[in-house]
Amino acid sequence: xxxxxxxxxxxxxEREFYFLNYAIQTKDGFIAKDIEQFHETEKxxxxxxxxxxxxxxxxxxxxSLSLSSDQVVKDKEDPNKVSAQIFKDNFVTQNxxxxxxxxxxxxxxxxxxxxxxxxxxxxxxxxxxxGLFDRKLYILFANKEKIHQSWTLxxxxxxxxxxxxxxxxxxxxxxxxxxKFADHIEMLVSDDSPKLLKVLREELSMSILPTQKTIHNILxxxxxxxxxxxxxxxxxxxxxxxxxxxAVNEENPKVNERASLEEVALNSLDDIRLNxxxxxxxxxxxxxSFFDGFKSSNGNKSVSLVxxxxxxxxxxxxxxxxxxxxxxxxxxxxxxxxxxxQTNNALLSLxxxxxxxxxxxxxxxxxxxxxxxxxxxxxxxxxxxxxxxxLTELYSDGEFVIKPLENFMTEFSFKSKI
Amino acid sequence: xxxxxxxxxxxxxxxxxxxxxxxxxxxxxxxxxxYSTVSEYEKSRDEIQQISKKYSIKEEAVxxxxxxxKERTERLFSKVTVTPLDMNKHSVSIQMKREDxxxxxxxxxxxxxTYLVEIEGDLKFESTDSLMxxxxxxxxx
Numbered sequence: 162x163x164x165x166x167x168x169x170x171x172x173x174x175e176r177e178f179y180f181l182n183y184a185i186q187t188k189d190g191f192i193a194k195d196i197e198q199f200h201e202t203e204k205x206x207x208x209x210x211x212x213x214x215x216x217x218x219x220x221x222x223x224x225s226l227s228l229s230s231d232q233v234v235k236d237k238e239d240p241n242k243v244s245a246q247i248f249k250d251n252f253v254t255q256n257x258x259x260x261x262x263x264x265x266x267x268x269x270x271x272x273x274x275x276x277x278x279x280x281x282x283x284x285x286x287x288x289x290x291x292g293l294f295d296r297k298l299y300i301l302f303a304n305k306e307k308i309h310q311s312w313t314l315x316x317x318x319x320x321x322x323x324x325x326x327x328x329x330x331x332x333x334x335x336x337x338x339x340x341k342f343a344d345h346i347e348m349l350v351s352d353d354s355p356k357l358l359k360v361l362r363e364e365l366s367m368s369i370l371p372t373q374k375t376i377h378n379i380l381x382x383x384x385x386x387x388x389x390x391x392x393x394x395x396x397x398x399x400x401x402x403x404x405x406x407x408a409v410n411e412e413n414p415k416v417n418e419r420a421s422l423e424e425v426a427l428n429s430l431d432d433i434r435l436n437x438x439x440x441x442x443x444x445x446x447x448x449x450s451f452f453d454g455f456k457s458s459n460g461n462k463s464v465s466l467v468x469x470x471x472x473x474x475x476x477x478x479x480x481x482x483x484x485x486x487x488x489x490x491x492x493x494x495x496x497x498x499x500x501x502x503q504t505n506n507a508l509l510s511l512x513x514x515x516x517x518x519x520x521x522x523x524x525x526x527x528x529x530x531x532x533x534x535x536x537x538x539x540x541x542x543x544x545x546x547x548x549x550x551x552l553t554e555l556y557s558d559g560e561f562v563i564k565p566l567e568n569f570m571t572e573f574s575f576k577s578k579i
Numbered sequence: 580x581x582x583x584x585x586x587x588x589x590x591x592x593x594x595x596x597x598x599x600x601x602x603x604x605x606x607x608x609x610x611x612x613x614y615s616t617v618s619e620y621e622k623s624r625d626e627i628q629q630i631s632k633k634y635s636i637k638e639e640a641v642x643x644x645x646x647x648x649k650e651r652t653e654r655l656f657s658k659v660t661v662t663p664l665d666m667n668k669h670s671v672s673i674q675m676k677r678e679d680x681x682x683x684x685x686x687x688x689x690x691x692x693t694y695l696v697e698i699e700g701d702l703k704f705e706s707t708d709s710l711m712x713x714x715x716x717x718x719x720x
Contacts, residue, residue, distance in 0.1 A: 337588075468591040471598035475606055482609035489613060493620045495695070498720045499640060500623055502697030503630065509702060510687040517680055529704040 168218035169384035170211060171377045172263070173226045175295050177201045179263075182377040183214055183221075191381045204261075211264050224267040224380040227395060228295045229255045232270050234311035246392040247273045251308045258395060267384055271299040272311060273393040274379050278372065279347050289343035291328065293350040293357070294376065298328065302335050302343060310335055321357045325364035332365070351376045508533050512579065519551035524573060535578045541566075542573040552577075627692070634689045643669065643694045643719050651693075655682055657710070667719035668699065674712045683713065695720040 169191065170183040179199040184191035199207035215221055232255045238244050242254040253270040260268075271292045279290050283305040292299040298314040312331050316324045336342055346369045348358070358371050374382075383390055513531050516538065520526055523544030530537040536556070542548050542563065549561050552575050559577030566572050631637070641647075645661045648671075652659045658674035675683060691697060696717040703714040 468587070468594050472594050472601070475598045475602045479601060479606040479609055482606065482613050486609055486613045486616065489616045489620055493616055493623070495720060496620060496623045496627065498697070499691055499695060500627060502691040502720060503627070506687050506691050506698055509698060510684045513687070513702060514684050525706070526704065527706055530701040531704070532701040 166218055166220065168214070168221045169381045170214050170218075170221055170223045171225065171380035171384070172207075172211065172223070173228065173295075173376050173380075174201070175228075179204070179207045180377070181207065181210060182381075183218075184377075184381040186381075186385050191385060193377060193381060196375075196377060204263075208263055215264065222266050222384045222390075223264045224269065224384045225260070225263075225265045226274070226294065226376055226380060227255060227258070227268055227270050228297065230297060230313050230315070231255050232272060232299075232311075232313060234272055234301065234308045236307075243395050245270060245273055245395040247276045248303075248307050253311075253395070255395070267390055267394040269380065269383055269390070269394055271297075272301060272308075273395075274383060275299060275301055275349060276303070276308075277383060277389060277393065278349050278379070282347065286344035287341050289332065289346045291346065291348045293348070293352065293354070295351075298324065300328070300331050302339075309339065321354075321360040322364070324357060325360045328361060329364055348372065349374065349379075351379070505533055512536065515555050519548070519555060521547065521551065523548040523551070533579060536576070538573075538575040540573055542571050545571065545573070548573060631692045634685075634692060636689060636692050638693075640692055640695050643696045643717065645669065648694060652686070655679075655686060664716070669696075669717045669719075670714070671717055672712060672714050674710055677706065677709060677711050680711065690717075691720075 167186040168183055169186060170181070172179060172181045174180070177200060179201065181197040181199065182193060182195070184193040197210065199210070211223060215223065232253055234247070234251050234253050236250055236252075238246075238252045239254045242256055243258050244252045244254040246252050247270070253272045255270070258268060271294045275290045275292045279288065282288065283303060285304055285306075287302060287304055287309070290301040290303060293316070296315070296317050298312075298316055300312045300314065301308055302310040312334075314327045314331065316327070319327070332342060346361075346365065348361070348369050348371045350357075350371060350373050352373075358369060362369055383393075509531065512533065516529065516531065516536065517526070520540070521544075524540050524542040526538060526540040528539045536559075538552075545563055552559055552561060556575075556577035556579070559575055562574045564572045564574070645663065649659050649661055652673065656673050656675040656679060658672075660672040662670040662672075664670055673683070687698070687702075694717075696719055699716045699718045701715070705712045705714075
């Protein structure tokens with residue numbers, strides 16, 4: 162009898178516990194059995210139990226839910242990441258799958274679950290779909306055509322009011338890039354949280370249609386029909402490289418350029434998003450510094466650099482002209498000093514020439530102090546009047562003094578300001 | 580375009596605004612100042628070149644060095660002594676024949692066109708029977 166039954170075995174880990182369940186799939190739905198709980202120290206026992214069920218029910222699918230916070234919905238498949246197709250043109254990707262030897266044949270993203278839950282309700286209007294799994298909010302903005310945006314927000318340690326604020330903040334962030342608010346909100350919660358729903362209704366002032374289902378039931382539903390899960394489970398290999406390791410390195414920076422551009426407008430969400438690449442290191446890091454925001458992802462980096470280009474250009478141009486200005490100013494100062502010195506020297510030379518000319522054959526200069534401010538001359542004169550006339554013609558305010566010497570010669574001195 | 584700009588983050592907008600403000604208050608004045616100074620510099624340089632041309636000096640003035648100065652000046656006059664002083668100053672004494680006074684005046688006329696120096700203070704002349712000594716202090720520009 163067991164050999165004929167199709168059974169879905171579901172499990173997931175929340176905090177330090179593994180939760181296991183299985184359900185008999187029938188034409189009228191599934192019949193779930195009791196949920197089993199294993200502490201993480203009982204991992205071997207937990208795996209043994211799954212294997213036991215697999216043996217007992219050969220027609221089975223072992224299904225689990227990825228609660229990884231690095232899941233992102235993109236328009237293209239990322240060759241460097243594991244992914245699942247959830248819309249015609251949308252793929253949910255995450256860096257890698259690490260199941261730790263626990264058997265899994267179908268591994269779903271909460272985004273895939275959300276889509277499956279609400280795809281029949283999607284139309285041309287924008288719907289905000291929120292899934293609350295393991296204290297994380299998985300948020301999708303979608304219509305029937307495609308998923309427009311996705312975010313994963315953490316709620317660990319937050320009050321219901323703070324969670325509602327985060328949902329509202331994500332709506333505002335989405336409005337910034339699309340100028341659209343969601344027409345209505347659908348919410349799928351895996352935990353019973355009436356207070357959260359109440360606060361969300363109050364804060365968002367919108368009608369929220371909550372659906373509460375356990376993760377096991379959601380997964381049993383996902384695994385019930387092959388057409389439902391044929392493409393939407395996360396493939397445990399890289400889409401193009403087919404490398405045997407599941408770990409993935411860097412995100413391809415060229416993937417989904419449009420998505421990268423959108424990232425710019427969403428800097429304000431970076432501190433609370435769990436699926437931004439920057440948060441992969443520390444999902445709880447909220448107090449990102451100003452520049453951390455720019456470094457948060459490859460996409461962000463390229464766009465942020467574009468934002469810096471005008472400023473860098475202006476700084477470069479200003480720096481160049483400031484430097485050039487300083488250099489030319491130095492040269493100009495030197496040239497001005499040279500011009501000034503040349504003028505002074507020419508005046509000094511002219512004064513000296515005039516004085517030596519005025520001596521003529523009437524006198525002989527013995528000493529002289531000549532500057533551009535004053536002159537002081539001393540010498541021997543034998544033609545007093547011609548010398549006096551020549552000097553007073555040049556310097557009318559000068560003081561001309563003669564003094565007879567013992568050797569019948571006459572000494573003169575002359576002082577004047579110029 | 581405007582819509583795209585509107586959709587950019589506040590940080591990006593601030594960066595653009597900062598770039599515009601810096602361009603207007605820093606770059607534009609720097610550019611204007613630079614080109615104005617260049618024009619002024621070229622005009623002054625042309626004037627100096629014209630004066631140099633008058634004395635058949637083809638090279639630009641060079642910084643003062645004692646050896647080069649002495650070597651060149653001793654070709655013109657009987658004896659040249661240079662004593663370094665503090666503050667980039669040099670005490671210079673030139674001894675010449677009385678009839679070389681015209682040559683000395685030309686030397687003064689071309690001094691700053693040849694070396695980047697200026698004469699500080701007085702020219703002090705002392706003459707004996709046939710010789711004349713001139714002392715001066717030169718300062719580096």
